[in-house]
Amino acid sequence: MLGAKARVWVAGEALIDLVPLNGEVKAIVGGGPANTAKALAKLGIEVCFIGGISSDSYGAAIREELHKVDLSLALESELPTALAEVSLDSSGSASYKFTLEGTTTFDFHNSWLPDGSPDILHIGTLATLVEPGASELYSWAKGLDSVIVFDPNVRSSVLSDAGKYREIFESWALISKVVKMSEEDLHFLGYSGGEEVLELGPELVVVTRGADGMEGITSEG
Template sequence: MKLTPVCCFGEVLIDFLQDKAQPGVFHRFAGGAPANVAVAVARLGGHSKFIGMLGKDMFGDFLLQELQSYGVDCSAVRQTMDAKTALAFVALNEQGDRSFSFYRPPAADLLYKIEHCPAELWQDTGILHLCSNSLTEPDIAQTSFALVRLAQQHGWLVSVDANLRHNLWSEGKASKELVTQLLEMADVVKLSEDELEYLADGQSTQSWLQHILAFRPSWLVVTAGANEVQSYSKTDSFSVAVTKVPVLDTTAAGDAFVGTWLYQIAQQLELGESLTELVAQPELQWQMINKAIRAGSLTCQQYGAFSSLPDSSLVFD
């Protein structure tokens, strides 16, 4: 059976993770939300591709090697001498929650253009995944929306994780208008509870969700850390409990959730089932979210991003 590709667009960067025992010491890890999702899918045995730009520098070379070592197809990755690879310094509190300091912009990932994307990428129907961090500058936002339109023209599903990082935006806050516009174009959407509150901008969160679901999205999930996950479709909603686990580092936990969710959606597409047919089966949706929660929980119990993402035996056995 031919595997449905999950193609992740956006930033791949170096996470310098603070050593909790030695706060002045930082350890290098590969990361970046879309790249984490690509690795998560590959770790589960899926067909995973990454679309993006790296600096032609030591960090860019390292990240390209890391993606490839996990089985991610990097044929749509480009490298440039015009900007450096993005960096993020990550501090952890006692609960394992993170705070970020980004060295971006300028950064290579912001320089990806629609013409960098090979035409053969669209030969197989698949899933395009991206986050709002590819909306933070006008040029990369233009590329993001162009990729979404191109994917839809070729019959692909579009997945969006809001993944708001306010300090990446020049105004210090994410543009509610741009992010909402991207969410309205997606088929599947993942938000955190905090992101939902921010984007709802004072109106009822339920009213805002119904507004989004009136557009293209067929399936929307809202996560809340250790609290239950809420699932919404155009006709149904339900919650899934989250089992409490000891937390070392929450880095990439949400990406593990998304990657596992998309991997399972891709599996259903391979079986000839449409997203519309899938969301008409709440019991199957519940099972899929439960597995995604498990992947996120396992990721929280290890340090780093790529290296913490679980394989299929840990999630599905």
């Protein structure tokens, strides 16, 4: 595949989750955007990943995990891979401690972000939050002639200020056609429901509710 011709681009982070498992720490490829790209490729959709992938051993693991995804437009550099140390509570819910600064994972810059516009750009999670790359990514995405699908996938351990987080979220929601978020995301950002997010301009807001499924909200209800 040629990245510039792929129908769907997914922009964001591919990182490594360090997960405690049976008394050991296991390195698992993670990152919301990377997982989205992998899932789309598995469905047979032409998808190109836009993000930084290190030349270190973790980067090699990421490339292997995303072997069905077009990586021709990804940045490769010698900067290290971002890491997420995962802690699990008694219910199995995860919390994260991130190592993000100075990594290739968030080294977004206009000098390498690709020209052209796919049909759909899926973007979200930490890449829309971690500066200075987030501002570069926003300027680039805003200039595309694409349907933007935005998934904030809130990580309050990176930015605990809900007001600032909401400000960033709303800037992305304003340029997006579709916003997908969890019920927990809504509550952290101070929204009572997806209808409030719809007022920002998206044509569709999808709210996931765990075991209770999901809800799609449009201007028609």
